[in-house]
Structures are given as C-alpha cells and as structure tokens.
Amino acid sequence: DTGVSQDPRHKITKRGQNVTFRCDPISEHNRLYWYRQTLGQGPEFLTYFQNEAQLEKSRLLSDRFSAERPKGSFSTLEIQRTEQGDSAMYLCASLQAYNEQFFGPGTRLTVL
Amino acid sequence: AQSVTQPDIHITVSEGASLELRCNYSYGATPYLFWYVQSPGQGLQLLLKYFSGDTLVQGIKGFEAEFKRSQSSFNLRKPSVHWSDAAEYFCAGKNNNDMRFGAGTRLTVKP
Numbered sequence: 001d002t003g004v005s006q007d008p009r010h011k012i013t014k015r016g017q018n019v020t021f022r023c024d025p026i027s028e029h030n031r032l033y034w035y036r037q038t039l040g041q042g043p044e045f046l047t048y049f050q051n052e053a054q055l056e057k058s059r060l061l062s063d064r065f066s067a068e069r070p071k072g073s074f075s076t077l078e079i080q081r082t083e084q085g086d087s088a089m090y091l092c093a094s095l096q097a098y099n100e101q102f103f104g105p106g107t108r109l110t111v112l
Numbered sequence: 113a114q115s116v117t118q119p120d121i122h123i124t125v126s127e128g129a130s131l132e133l134r135c136n137y138s139y140g141a142t143p144y145l146f147w148y149v150q151s152p153g154q155g156l157q158l159l160l161k162y163f164s165g166d167t168l169v170q171g172i173k174g175f176e177a178e179f180k181r182s183q184s185s186f187n188l189r190k191p192s193v194h195w196s197d198a199a200e201y202f203c204a205g206k207n208n209n210d211m212r213f214g215a216g217t218r219l220t221v222k223p
Contacts (some may be wrong), residue, residue, distance in 0.1 A: 002155065033211070042116075042202050042213030043156070056209060091155060100146060101211065103155040 002026075004104035006092050012110045013082055020078045021107045025094030032075050033101060034067055035091040036060065043091050049075060082111045114139045116205045118214035125193050126222045133188040133217050135203030143205035145186040147177055150200045150216075159201075162186060173197070195221045 003026040013019050025032050030051050035043035046065070047057045051072035061067075064082075069075040079086055089108050093101035117136045125131050137143060144163050148156040160171025167179040177188045186203060198221045203214040 002157070004155075006155075040121075040215070042204070042216050044213070045211060048209060093156075100158050100161050103148075103157070105155040106153075108153070 002102040002104065004092060004094050004102050006090075006104040006107050008107060009105060010108045010110075012112065014112050015084060016081055018078065018080045019082055019109065020076055021090055021092075021109075023075045023077070023092030023094075023104055025074070025092070026096075026102060027073070029094035029096045029102070030072070031095050032069055033093045033095075034075070034077050035093065037089040037091055037106070038087075046077075046090075079109075082109075084111045087111045114143070114205065114207060114210060114212055116203050116212045116214040118201075118203055118217050120217045121215070122218045122220065124220040124222060127195050128192050131188075131190045131193045131197070131219070133201050133203075133219070135186045135188065135214060137184050137186065137203075137205045139205055139207055141207065142181065143207040145177075145179060146204040146206065147171065147175070147186075147188045148202045148204060148213075149173075150202065152199075156202065159188070193219075193221055195223065197221055 005024045007022045033048040034046040037043045049069040064080045067077045089106045091106045092104045095101045115138045146161045147159040150156045159175045160169045162169045162179045200216045202216045
C-alpha cells in the first residue's frame with residue numbers, strides 16, 4: 001500500500017455513459033498525476049495538478065475527459081459519453097516536489 | 113522526442129538464475145530514471161531511482177540498476193530471481209514534469 005487510494009477499483013459501463021473516478025493522494029503531496037494504461041503498454045500521461053491548479057494536459061485528454069482537484073486534496077477524473085476505446089486502467093500518482101511518484105492501485109474501466 | 117525503450121517484451125528465467133532487464137532512454141539531457149514493478153491488476157511500485165551521483169543504484173527486493181550515460185541505458189539486474197518476482201517491469205524517465213514509461217517487460221519465472 002503506497003498511501004494513494006483510488007475508487008472504484010473496477011468499473012463496467014455501457015458505451016455512451018458517463019463515469020467518474022476518484023483519487024486520494026498522500027495528504028502532504030502537492031502534485032497529483034493521472035495516467036492511462038492499456039494492455040501491454042506502459043502508463044501514458046494524461047494530466048497533472050499542483051495543488052488545485054491543473055498545469056498540464058496531454059493531447060490524449062480529449063474534450064470528453066475532465067479532471068478536477070477542487071481543494072488541492074482528492075481529484076476526480078470524469079469521462080463523458082464513454083467509448084470502447086476508453087477501456088483501460090486509469091492510474092493516479094502523487095508526489096511532493098521532485099521526489100518519486102507514488103501510484104495508486106488504479107481503476108480498471110471496461111466499456112461495453 | 114523524449115522516449116524510453118524496453119527492447120524485451122517478455123523474458124523467462126529459471127528461479128535462482130540472474131536477471132537483467134534492458135532500458136534505453138532518449139532525452140536531450142539526462143532525465144531522472146526509475147524502475148517500477150507491477151503485479152497483475154495492481155498499481156506500480158517503485159523499485160529504485162537514479163537522480164545523480166553513483167551510477168550503481170540499489171533498490172528494494174534485491175534489485176539494482178546501473179546508469180550508463182555512454183549507452184543511454186539504465187538496466188535492471190538481480191543476481192538470483194525468486195518466483196515472487198514474476199511481474200511486469202517498467203522503466204521510466206522524467207524531465208521536469210514529463211514522465212515517460214517504456215512499454216514494459218513481462219518476467220516469467222520457471223520453477
């Protein structure tokens with residue numbers, strides 16, 4: 001257990017539905033990252049926050065994706081109008097300054 | 113473009129044998145380098161990291177890695193593999209806030 005938690009661990013949804021995932025980072029970590037990992041690949045960067053500010057977004061993050069970190073603590077990642085191509089593991093990681101990232105267990109999304 | 117490459121998709125070793133997993137990076141400047149391990153359905157656990165200094169880095173679970181600037185490599189090694197080491201291993205490089213992962217190497221351990 002790294003201290004980073006994610007909820008839910010698994011989500012099965014039908015195409016076109018909206019889903020929301022939550023990440024609770026290590027409390028003193030001011031940076032929070034979201035990644036997507038598909039089968040047989042390494043994690044790909046989606047976006048990151050420093051405190052409550054979203055500082056960078058990957059071009060992988062289409063306009064159907066939105067992420068928030070309203071109070072600089074937990075973060076949510078919402079996917080609207082899900083597509084089968086969104087099926088993946090969504091990983092959250094947190095870190096303090098320039099130290100290593102601590103990863104949560106991930107949320108596995110299956111879009112039917 | 114910045115990238116991390118793991119040339120081996122899948123490696124099989126016998127329990128007790130030595131292990132070396134390869135990692136090459138392509139960055140303008142030397143990035144921070146990491147090795148992570150991922151068990152099925154789980155998140156990533158940090159094995160070790162290199163920021164600067166001694167090029168031979170010791171990590172958890174008996175793993176070590178050697179940074180070689182001339183070869184742009186950061187290979188992971190373990191002298192004697194245990195069955196519990198079977199997992200997916202990811203090498204990663206970080207430059208500023210840009211973290212790139214290799215595609216991973218799946219390790220199978222034979223009894």
